[in-house]
Amino acid sequence: MANILVIRLSAIGDVAMTIPVLYNAAKSNPKDSFTVLTQSFLIPIFINRPDNVKVLGINTKGPEKTLAGLLRFxxxxxxxxxxxxxxxHNVIRTKILRSLFTIKGTKVIVYKKDRHARALLTARDHKVFKPLESVIKRYADVFREAGVLYVEDFVSLYQEKSSDLSFLESEIFPKRNKWIGVAxxxxxxxxIYPLDRMEDVVAKLSERDDFTIFLFGGKGHEESVLAEWALRYRNVKTVVGKYSLDQELALISQLDLLISMDSANMHFASLVGTKVLSIWGATHPYAGFYGYHQDPDNIIQLDLSCRPCSVFGEKPCFRGDMACLNQISAEVIINKVEEILYS
Structure with a gap:
């Protein structure tokens, strides 16, 4: 009976991608104990976990931000x-933490990022355009390398326990039409797809009485933009600031479709078995970050020789025109929604 520590501190989407792997490993090894270390605010997404999985929180923007704080932790x-x-994770913070275990004599296995292949995929010149192994497979390979039995059977966070939707307002639940999320x-x-065009998508979809649109985003600027859209268009509701993270997951599990960027929301939907129509710009699914068990036919992207120019989307567009996103019309997205939901 082994006691296993699994470390993944950030980012939100990457932590979400550990869940299918962790739950698969835990169910495959019911006599072993698994503890996952992640950011404290992400603990709520580890819902309906196997009995042999615990979650431990760390706050790298608080007490554990400094080297001294991290060492104390x-x-x-x-x-x-x-x-x-x-x-x-395999970053400086986790290297420091795992070095303490190495000194103690504890066996440590590390995730391999294959930075060289990523650099070739995103190169401006002499690009090597081929799919890399998915991040989820690479996570699973760490368990396999450690000798941990791994059988894949994860479908959804709600595959054994239904979601609790009692928090939803009676005016929208039970469902009376198709629910579409927009993130x-x-x-x-x-x-990020141009917001004026995404607003056009929301406006067009809101005209239909067979759709209810739910808007997902963060606080601050995002919250303000989505609040304006919800006021401006019928059949549109913003969920920003209304629900806890686990409640948002429950709501996402009831969507018929989520329209999302290459973002954490794509991975949240993947955790609950919801279809995603994903829109890709500077990044590309070939980098290995596509949603768990999502259909590749539900990707909207342009075949441009400059794509992908980045793994994470943080680099400025060297062309200066963001053609990868600006050349996607709102009509293409609207038509794809219709195809997915009614074909």
Whole structure:
């Protein structure tokens, strides 16, 4: 009976992608204990987890932000009797934490990022345009390398327990029509479809009484934009600031479709078995970050020789025109929604 520590601190979408792998491993090894270390605010997405999975929180923007704080945290962490440490992040913070376990003599297995292949995929010149192994497969390979039995059977966070929707207002639940989610934002500009055109998509879809539109985003600017859209168009509701993270997951599980960028929301929908229509700009599914078990036919992207120019979408467009996103019309997205929902 092994006691296994799994580390993935960020980003939100990457942590979400660990869940199918972690749950698969835990179910495959019911006599072993798994503890996942991640940001405290992400603990709520680890819902309906196997009985042998625990979640431990860290706050790298608070007490554990400094080296001294991280070392204090790590010194307490190594007091736990872990037999094996799996580092699914492989960044400076996790290197520091895992080094403490190495000093103690604990076996450590590390996620391999294949930075060279990513650099070739995103190169401006002499690009090597071929799909890389998915991040989820690479996560699973860490478990396999460690000798942990791994059988894949994850379908949804709600495959064994239905979602609790009692928090939804009676005016929208039970469902009376098809529910479409729209998540128009992402961390980096290179992944965000022009907002004026996404508003056109929302406006057109809102004209139909067979659709209810739910808008997903963060606080601040995103919240303001989505609130305006919800006021401007019928059959449109914003969920920003209304629900907790686990409640948003429950709502997403009831959507008939989520329109999303290459963002955390795509991965949240993948965790609950909801179809995603994803729009890709500077990044590309070939980098390995496509949603778990999502249909590749539900991708909207342009075949441009400059794509992908970035793995994460943070680099400025060297062409200066963001053609990868600006040349996608709202009509293409609207027609694809119709095709997915009614074909």
């Amino acid at each position: 790590g010194s307490a962490l190594v007091q736990y009797d872990f037999d094996l440490v799996l580092d699914l 128009p934002f992402a961390k980096h500009q290179g992944k």
